[in-house]
Amino acid sequence: MYGVDDNCMVLIDDGVVSQMYYVDGDGDGFGAGVGTLSCSPIAGSVTNNTDCNDANAAINPNATEVCNGIDDNCDGNTDEGLTFFNLAMLTVDGDGYGRVQELFLCSIVGSVLVDGDCNDAAPAINPGATEFVT
Numbered sequence: 162m163y164g165v166d167d168n169c170m171v172l173i174d175d176g177v178v179s180q181m182y183y184v185d186g187d188g189d190g191f192g193a194g195v196g197t198l199s200c201s202p203i204a205g206s207v208t209n210n211t212d213c214n215d216a217n218a219a220i221n222p223n224a225t226e227v228c229n230g231i232d233d234n235c236d237g238n239t240d241e242g243l244t245f246f247n248l249a250m251l252t253v254d255g256d257g258y259g260r261v262q263e264l265f266l267c268s269i270v271g272s273v274l275v276d277g278d279c280n281d282a283a284p285a286i287n288p289g290a291t292e293f294v295t
Contacts, residue, residue: 182206189218191235211235255284 182203183192191212197203213235214220224233232239 180208182208183210184215185212186215187212187218189221191215191221191223 179198179200180202181196182199183196183206184194185192185205185207189212190207192207192210193212193215194210196210197206211222212220213232220231220233220235222235224235226233226240226242228240228243230239
């Protein structure tokens with residue numbers, strides 16, 4: 162038992178190496194919260210408390226940052242190291258022109274850097290199209 166002279170040698174826990182264990186709730190190999198001192202491993206626990214979101218295995222110190230507005234790698238920064246656009250437009254019809262949706266976005270599928278599409282549901286209607294008289 163931890164903290165007790167189990168072998169009557171006048172020393173408490175002599176020769177026993179204790180370690181702090183932290184619950185790894187999401188199973189990603191990184192723990193969080195308050196630790197428990199133990200002389201032997203605790204099931205479902207690890208020896209570090211570096212996980213910033215122990216409810217999501219994709220968020221941990223070894224994770225790669227992705228464009229999602231979340232600190233994926235637990236370093237205190239959000240979306241660092243990603244390329245950001247000053248202005249991102251979303252194109253629905255795929256014609257290369259979009260309409261302003263957000264400011265300061267990192268990469269978003271379907272985004273372009275050309276604004277001005279007045280009809281984003283029709284690829285033939287955009288600022289680069291030829292005007293026809295009908």
